Amino acid sequence: MRTGWLFGMILAVWLTAESFVQAQEDQPEGLVIGSIETAGTVTLTRAQVLSTVRARVGQVFRAEQAAEDVKRLASLEGVDTAYYNAKVADGKVVLTYVIVEKNLIRSIVLQGNKKVSDSRLLSELGIKQGDYLDQFQVKSGAEKLKEYYRKKGYSQAKVTLDESRLIVGQVIFTIEEGPRTKIRKVVFEGNEAFSDEQLLKAVKTRPKKFLVFPVYWDQEQMSKDEQLLLDFYRKQGYLDIKAESSVSFSEDRKTADVTFRVTEGPQYKVESMVLSGYLFEDEEALRSELKLKPDSPFSPDRLEYDVKKIRGRYRSEGYLDVQVETVRKELEGHRVAVEQKITEGPRYRVGQITITGNRMIKDYAIRRVLDEEGFRPGSWYDGAAASGDGKGELEKIVQQTTAAQSVTIVPSGTEPQRRDALVQIAEGQTGTIMLGAGIASDSGLIGQISLDQRNFDITDWPTSFSDLFTGKAFRGAGQRFRAMYSPGRRWTSYSVSFTEPYLYDQPLALDLAYSGFTRIRESYDEKRTGPSFGLTRRYADDWRRGISFRFENVSIENLESDAPSEVLDVRGDNLRLGTRFWVGLDKTDSRFRPSKGYNFDAGYEQVLGDHTYGLVTATQRWYKTLYEDLAEHKTILETKLFGGTVVGSSPTYDRFYGGGIGSIRGFRYRGISPRGENDDPIGSDWMVQGSVEAAIPLGSETFSWLLFTDAGLFESGPVRTSVGTGIQILIPQIFGPVPMRFELGAPITKDDDDETQAFSFSVGALF
Numbered sequence: 001m002r003t004g005w006l007f008g009m010i011l012a013v014w015l016t017a018e019s020f021v022q023a024q025e026d027q028p029e030g031l032v033i034g035s036i037e038t039a040g041t042v043t044l045t046r047a048q049v050l051s052t053v054r055a056r057v058g059q060v061f062r063a064e065q066a067a068e069d070v071k072r073l074a075s076l077e078g079v080d081t082a083y084y085n086a087k088v089a090d091g092k093v094v095l096t097y098v099i100v101e102k103n104l105i106r107s108i109v110l111q112g113n114k115k116v117s118d119s120r121l122l123s124e125l126g127i128k129q130g131d132y133l134d135q136f137q138v139k140s141g142a143e144k145l146k147e148y149y150r151k152k153g154y155s156q157a158k159v160t161l162d163e164s165r166l167i168v169g170q171v172i173f174t175i176e177e178g179p180r181t182k183i184r185k186v187v188f189e190g191n192e193a194f195s196d197e198q199l200l201k202a203v204k205t206r207p208k209k210f211l212v213f214p215v216y217w218d219q220e221q222m223s224k225d226e227q228l229l230l231d232f233y234r235k236q237g238y239l240d241i242k243a244e245s246s247v248s249f250s251e252d253r254k255t256a257d258v259t260f261r262v263t264e265g266p267q268y269k270v271e272s273m274v275l276s277g278y279l280f281e282d283e284e285a286l287r288s289e290l291k292l293k294p295d296s297p298f299s300p301d302r303l304e305y306d307v308k309k310i311r312g313r314y315r316s317e318g319y320l321d322v323q324v325e326t327v328r329k330e331l332e333g334h335r336v337a338v339e340q341k342i343t344e345g346p347r348y349r350v351g352q353i354t355i356t357g358n359r360m361i362k363d364y365a366i367r368r369v370l371d372e373e374g375f376r377p378g379s380w381y382d383g384a385a386a387s388g389d390g391k392g393e394l395e396k397i398v399q400q401t402t403a404a405q406s407v408t409i410v411p412s413g414t415e416p417q418r419r420d421a422l423v424q425i426a427e428g429q430t431g432t433i434m435l436g437a438g439i440a441s442d443s444g445l446i447g448q449i450s451l452d453q454r455n456f457d458i459t460d461w462p463t464s465f466s467d468l469f470t471g472k473a474f475r476g477a478g479q480r481f482r483a484m485y486s487p488g489r490r491w492t493s494y495s496v497s498f499t500e501p502y503l504y505d506q507p508l509a510l511d512l513a514y515s516g517f518t519r520i521r522e523s524y525d526e527k528r529t530g531p532s533f534g535l536t537r538r539y540a541d542d543w544r545r546g547i548s549f550r551f552e553n554v555s556i557e558n559l560e561s562d563a564p565s566e567v568l569d570v571r572g573d574n575l576r577l578g579t580r581f582w583v584g585l586d587k588t589d590s591r592f593r594p595s596k597g598y599n600f601d602a603g604y605e606q607v608l609g610d611h612t613y614g615l616v617t618a619t620q621r622w623y624k625t626l627y628e629d630l631a632e633h634k635t636i637l638e639t640k641l642f643g644g645t646v647v648g649s650s651p652t653y654d655r656f657y658g659g660g661i662g663s664i665r666g667f668r669y670r671g672i673s674p675r676g677e678n679d680d681p682i683g684s685d686w687m688v689q690g691s692v693e694a695a696i697p698l699g700s701e702t703f704s705w706l707l708f709t710d711a712g713l714f715e716s717g718p719v720r721t722s723v724g725t726g727i728q729i730l731i732p733q734i735f736g737p738v739p740m741r742f743e744l745g746a747p748i749t750k751d752d753d754d755e756t757q758a759f760s761f762s763v764g765a766l767f
Contacts, residue, residue, distance in 0.1 A: 028061045028063075028086045028087070028088050028093040028095075029061060029062070029063055030060060030061070030062075031060070031061055031088060031091065031092060031093045032058060032059070032060060032061070032092050032093065033055060033056070033057050033058065033059050033060070033061050033092065033093045033095055034057065034089065034090070034092030034093055034094060035057060035092075035094050035095070036050065036053075036055060036056075036057060036095045036096075036097070037094065037095070037096040037097070038050075038096070038097050038098075038099065039096055039097070039098045039099070040098050040099040040100055040101070041099045041101065042101050043078060043101060043104075044076070044078070044079070044099060044101065048076075049073065049097055049099065052069070052072050052073055052076065053069035053072065053073065053097060054068070054069060054072075055069055055095060061086060061093040061095065063086075066084045066086065066095065067084075069084070069097065070082045070083055070084055070097070073097060073099060078101055078102050078132060079099060079100070079101055079102065080100045080101060080102045081100045082097065082098065082099050082100065083097075083098050084096060084097050084098065085098065102132040102133065103132070103133040103166075103167070103169050104130060104131070104132060104133060104169050105127060105128070105129055105130060105131050105132075105133050105138075105169055105171055106129070106168065106169035106170055107129060107169070107170050107171065108122065108125070108127070108128070108129055108171045108172075108173075109170070109171070109172045109173070110122070110173050110175065111172065111173065111174045111175065112174050112175040112176055112177065113175045113177060114177060115154070115177055115180070116148075116149070116152070116177070121145055121148070121175075124144050124145060124148045125141040125144060125145065126141065126144065127141055127171070133166065133169055133171075135166060138161065138166065138171055139161060139163075141161075141171075141173070142159045142160065142161045142173060143159075145159045145173060145175065146158070146159045149175075149177065150218060150220065151218075152180070152216070153180040153181065153182070153216025153217070153218070154177050154178055154179075154180050154216075155178075155181060155216070155217055155218050155219055155220075156178035156179065156181070156253070157175065157176065157177050157178050158175070158176040158178070159173055159174070159175050159176075160173070160174045161173055161174075162174070178253070179252065179253045179254050180216055180254070181216055181217040181249065181253055181254060181255065181256045182214050182215070182216055182217070182254065182255050182256070183205060183206065183207050183214075183215045183216065183217050183255075183256055183257075183258060184207065184250075184255040184256060184257055185207055185257050185258075186200060186203070186205060186206055186207060186257075186258045186259075186260070187257065187258070187259045187260070188200075188259075188260050188261075188262065189259060189260070189261045189262070190261050190262045190263055190264065191262050191264065192264060193233075193236070193238065193264055193267065194232075194233075194236075199229065199232070199260070199262075202228050202229060202231075202232040203225035203228050203229060203260070204221055204224070204225060204228070205217070205218070205221055205222050205225045205245075205258050217247065217256040217258070219247075222245050222247065222258060223245070225245065225260070226243045226244060226245055226260070229241070229243040229260060229262060230242075230243055233262070233264065234299050234300070234301065235297075235299050235301050235302070236267065236297050236299070237267040237268045237269060237297030237298050237299055238264050238265055238266070238267050238268075239265070239268050239298075239299070240263075240264075240265030240266065241262065241263065241264055241265055242262065242263040242265075243260060243261070243262045243263075244260075244261050245258060245259065245260050245261070246258075246259050246261075247259070266334040267297060267334065268297070268298040268299075268330075268334045268335070268336055269295055269296065269297060269298055269334065269335055269336070270292050270293060270294055270295065270296050270297075270298045270335075270336055270337075270338060271294065271331055271335035271336060271337045272294055272337045272338065273287075273290070273292045273293060273294060273338045273339075273340070274337075274338070274339040274340070275287070275339075275340050275342065276339060276340070276341050276342065277341050277342040277343055277344070278342040278344065286310065286313060289309050289313070290305075290306045290309060290310075291305050291306055292306050292338055298336040298338070303326060303328070303338070305632075306340065307324045307326060307340070310322075310324050310340060310342060311324055312384045313384075314342070314344060315382075315383030315384045315387075316382050316383065316384035316385065317347070317380060317382075318347040318348050318349065318380035318381045318382070318383070319344045319345055319346075319347055319348075319383075320345070320348050320381060320383045320411055320419060321345035321346065322342065322343065322344055322345055323342070323343040323345065324340055324341070324342055324343075325340075325341040325343070326338065326339070326340060326341075327339040327341060346416065346417055347380070347417065348380070348381045348411070348417060348418055348419040349377075349378055349379060349380055349381060349417060349418050349419075350375060350376060350377050350378065350379050350380075350381050350418075350419070350420075350421055351377060351413060351415065351418040351419055351420040351421070352377065352413075352420045352421075353367070353370065353375075353376075353377065353420070353421045353423060354420065354421070354422050354423065355367070355423045355425065356422065356423070356424055356425065357424050357425040357426055357427065358404075358425040358427060359427060360427055360430070360455060360475050360476050361402050361404065361425060361427060361430075361455055361476060361478065362457075362476045362477060362478070364505065365402060365455075365476065365477055365478030365502075366398060366402055366423060366425065366478075368478075368502045368505055368507075369397065369398050369401045369402065369478075370394075370398065370423070372502075372507045372538065373385075373394055373397060374540070375394055375409075375421070381411060381419050381421070382394065383411070386409035386411075386421065387409075388408055388409060388410045388411070389408065390406050390407060390408045392409070393590060393591075394409065395407045395408060395409055396591075396592060397591060398423070400591075400592070401478065401501070402425070402430075402454075402455065402478055403428065403429075403430040403454035403455050404425050404426060404427055404428055405426045405427060405428025405429075406425075406426040406428075407423065407424070407425055407426070408423075408424045409421055409422070409423050409424075410422045410424065430453060430454045430455035430475065431451075431452065431453040431454070431455070431475075432450075432451075432452050433449075433450070433451050433452075447486065447487050447488065448484065448485070448486040449484070449485050449486075450482065450483065450484040450485070451481075451482065451483045451484075452480075452481075452482045452483075452484075453474065453475070453480065453481045453482075454480050455475050455476060455477070455478060455479075456474055456475065456477065456478075456479040456480055456481040456498070457474055457475055457476045457477035457479060458474065458477070458479060458481075458498070458500075459477070460473055460474050460475060460476060460477070461473060461474075462474070478501065478502070479498065479499060479500050479501070480497075480498070480499040480501075481497070481498050482495070482496070482497050483495070483496045483497075484496075489520075490519065490520045491517065491518070491519050491520075492517065492518045493515070493516065493517035493518075494515065494516055494517075495513055495514065495515035495516075496513065496514050496515070497511065497512065497513035497514075497515070498511075498512045498513070499511050499512075503535075507537065507538040507539070508535060508536070508537050508538070509535065509536040509538070510533070510534075510535055511532075511533060511534045511535075511536070511548070512531075512532075512533045513531065513532050513533070514530070514531045514532075515529070515530075515532070516528055516529030516530070517529075522670075522680045522681065523559060523560040523562065523563040523564070523567065523678065523680050524556050524557065524558060524559045524560065524563055524567055525556070525557045525558040526554070526555070526556060526557075526653055527554070527555040527557060528552050528553070528554050528555075529552065529553055530550065530551045530552035530553055530576075531550075531551055532548060532549060532550040532551070532552075533548070533549055534546055534547060534548030534549065534580075535547055535548075542585055542586050542587055543583065543584070543585050544583065544584040544585070544586070544601075545581075545582065545583045545584070546581075546582050546583075546584075547579070547580065547581050547582075548578075548579075548580045548582075549577075549578070549579055549580075550576070550577075550578040550580075551576075551577055551578075552575075552576040552577075552578070553573055553574070553575060553576070554570075554573070554574040554576050554651075554653055555572065555573050555574070556570050556571050556572065556574070556653070557572075559571060562677060562678040563677070563678070563680065564652075564675075564676025564677045564678065564680050564682050565676065565677060566651075566652045566676050566682045567652055567676070567680070567682070569651070570611075570651040570652065570653065574609070574610045574611065574651065574653075575609035575610045576607060576609050576610070576611075576654075577607065577608045577609045578605050578606070578607045578608075579605065579606050579608075580603050580604065580605035580606075580615075581603060581604055581605075582601055582602065582603025582604075583601065583602060583603070584599070584600065584601035584602075585599060585600055585601075586599040587599060588623055589623075593701070594623045594636075595623055595624075595625045595634045595636050596623050596624055596625055597622075597623055598620065598621060598622045598623065599620075599621050600618065600619060600620040600621065601618070601619055602616075602617070602618035602619075603616075603617055603618075604616050605617075607650070607654070611649075611650065611651050612648065613646055613647060613648035613649055613650040613654070614646070614647030614648060615644065615645075615646060615647070615650070615654065616644060616645050616647060617642075617643070617644040618642070618643050618644070619640070619641070619642045620640070620641045620642075621638060621639065621640050621641075622638070622639040622640075623636060623637070623638055624636070624637045624639075625637075626694065629697075633697040633699075633700065633701060634697065635694060635695065635696045635697065636694070636695050637692070637693070637694050638691075638692075638693050638694075638695070639690070639691070639692050639693075640690060640691045640692075640693075641688075641689075641690045642687075642688070642689050642690070643686075643687070643688045643689075644656050644686065644687050645685065645686035645687075646685045646686065650685070652682050652683050653683075654683075655673075655682070655683025655684055655685060656683060656684045656685070656686065656687035656714070657669075657670040657672065657673045657681060657683055657684070658670075658671070658672030658673065658684075658687060658689060658712045658714060658720065659671035659672045659754075659755070659757075660757070660760060661741065661743070661760050661761075663689060663710070663712070664689060664691075664710040664711070664712045664720055664721075664722055665708065665710055665722055665724050665743050665745035665760055666710070666722030666723075666724055666745030666746050666747045666756060666757070666758065667720065667722065667745075667747060667750070667754060667755065667756055667757060668755040668756060668757040669757075671754055671755030671756065671757065672712065672714060672717075672720055672751075672754050673714070674714070674715060674716045674717075675753050679753060684714040684715045684716070685715050686714070686715055687712065687713070687714050687715075688712065688713045689710065689711065689712030689713070690710070690711050690712070691708060691709065691710040691711070692708065692709050693706060693707070693708040694706070694707045694708070695728060701730065702729060702730050703727065703728070703729055704727070704728040704730075705725070705726075705727060706724075706725060706726040706727065706728055706741075706743065707724075707725055708723070708724055708725070708726070708743075708745075709721070709722065709723045709724075710722050710723075710724075710745070716751075717751035717753070717754070718749055718750070718751060719749060720747065720749060720750055720751070720754065721747070721748040721749045722745045722746060722747045722748055723745070723746060723748060724743055724744050724745030724746060725743075725744055726741060726742050726743035726744060727741070727742045728740070728741050729741075740761075741760075741761065742759075742761045743759070743760045743761065744758055744759055745758060745760065746758060
């Protein structure tokens with residue numbers, strides 16, 4: 001009995017020990033790694049996997065380290081997920097890293113497209129063969145294709161994706177283009193207050209664009225036009241307006257007739273508009289800028305416009321906390337009584353001015369701009385010009401002058417009757433190297449390469465070559481250095497210039513330049529080259545005066561045999577030494593886009609050298625806002641008057657010529673002039689010309705429709721006059737908008753010898 005019990009105990013211990021040894025052999029933790037394998041890789045190589053993980057053959061296996069290796073593998077580009085397997089063989093660990101790679105786009109197939117090429121549609125997709133297959137991105141590609149077709153007039157196009165083939169990396173789009181539906185006509189029903197022509201201008205669904213180009217039907221745009229009609233009516237006081245649209249197609253669905261139905265309802269008008277609570281502001285001056293007047297249409301947009309105008313006027317005088325509370329009461333007969341309760345609050349002067357964010361632009365280069373504009377400690381805090389959002393006139397001036405990316409001026413502090421100003425500068429690219437090209441009807445094709453540094457510092461010399469080439473030298477003082485070369489077929493020019501806008505920290509500008517040009521004239525070539533320098537003094541009352549000196553050699557070359565005798569008289573080199581005195585005044589409301597006010601400059605230049613004579617010139621411009629919509633887009637009337645005369649007898653190259661851009665449009669450049677032999681122009685000893693131009697914004701300030709009339713009087717011939725129209729486009733550039741102008745002019749009165757040109761244009765672009 002005892003012997004059997006003892007034998008059983010021995011057997012149990014032996015079996016337990018055997019099981020323990022077997023378990024130890026199956027558990028890899030702490031054992032040596034005998035080999036490392038990879039599995040699942042398609043694009044990744046074994047070497048890439050092994051270089052990413054930290055486990056090595058011969059090391060002791062640790063599960064924690066293997067888990068970290070898996071995380072590193074999962075972070076590799078193209079890897080969807082990863083994990084590891086570890087097993088024991090012959091007492092060592094066989095470690096296997098398993099990689100699950102992302103699926104690739106093996107092919108992209110477009111089916112059914114006939115009107116649009118594969119290459120054009122593939123460029124719209126945003127994906128290409130070989131990319132990792134992101135199902136969300138691929139599915140959104142179908143919407144992109146559908147949107148592209150919609151914009152092109154295929155509003156009924158359908159695009160479907162074969163999702164079953166994505167698993168093998170095949171992206172297949174099936175396209176049903178459908179017809180391209182042109183709008184045949186647009187009809188308005190229920191409109192009594194406004195004509196069909198007026199409403200057609202308010203919508204984008206119309207039979208023709210610019211009277212020529214067809215417009216294609218778009219359900220989405222038609223729905224948007226319903227809202228445009230609602231907005232149009234509400235701005236005119238029809239607050240209960242309702243609008244809906246419908247469309248009927250031709251049998252082949254290639255044309256469509258669109259109908260807009262409106263229920264106008266009554267027009268709400270202003271019964272009275274009362275200003276209360278104001279103290280400093282002249283009521284008549286304030287009311288002149290407001291939209292709501294007795295018997296004028298009432299609309300929330302006009303009300304909001306008035307509130308903004310009132311706040312702006314008060315903030316410009318230092319009332320930064322001004323509050324405008326609107327009380328309106330609806331009366332019988334759809335009349336509205338409006339009261340604007342103005343609570344001025346305290347009036348603040350400028351306290352301490354702190355400048356932040358400027359690393360390269362020196363503080364004094366910014367402060368002197370603020371000083372010149374009257375924004376200095378102790379002055380009234382102009383919260384309109386320093387609006388705090390970068391859109392104020394003062395903020396724009398500082399930005400343009402210092403070539404900053406953005407400038408905001410924010411009030412701070414709690415002292416009574418004083419607010420500190422925090423000038424926040426976001427520095428931008430102050431120096432540029434530009435390659436460009438342009439074309440103009442007066443000058444032909446012109447190229448340009450220029451180096452322009454608008455935050456130059458002539459005293460900041462480099463201490464090493466690296467300072468020079470990394471932009472750490474010659475920067476920070478707000479000066480300007482520019483070098484430019486502009487080759488062209490008919491006009492080639494070059495210049496190197498330096499400007500110190502605040503000489504001795506005063507509003508005194510110093511300009512130094514060396515320049516020259518070659519211009520192909522009618523029967524000769526004109527070349528000019530030489531240095532110039534000038535001083536301009538700016539005054540607080542907006543007056544300016546200056547003096548400039550120019551030393552030039554004017555060379556008249558390559559004369560044709562029948563060139564006028566006046567040209568033959570100045571053949572070869574002509575030394576020209578000019579000294580000009582001038583004065584100017586600027587009373588416009590904006591330095592960048594004036595909408596009211598006037599400016600003028602007048603000067604006299606005495607020329608010595610090979611010829612002695614004087615030149616008197618004067619220019620006057622007036623600006624007036626004819627209309628301002630609720631989005632503050634202004635229709636601006638500009639009137640310009642220019643006059644010039646020669647004192648004494650001048651050579652042909654310094655006389656006056658008319659015609660072309662900036663002169664009397666509808667005539668060729670230099671097409672208005674007294675004539676010499678062979679009917680070549682020889683210039684007029686005096687000239688007076690004027691123009692009146694209206695710029696009408698087309699939905700934004702970028703595009704404007706131009707209407708103009710020009711007139712000019714010269715020493716011979718009748719008064720020249722012309723009328724015309726055009727388009728102006730303002731191209732945003734780093735340092736301000738560059739205008740493009742396309743103008744069509746027609747002469748009304750002219751001389752028989754004048755040369756006319758209906759179309760004139762000026763187009764420039766930077767690469």
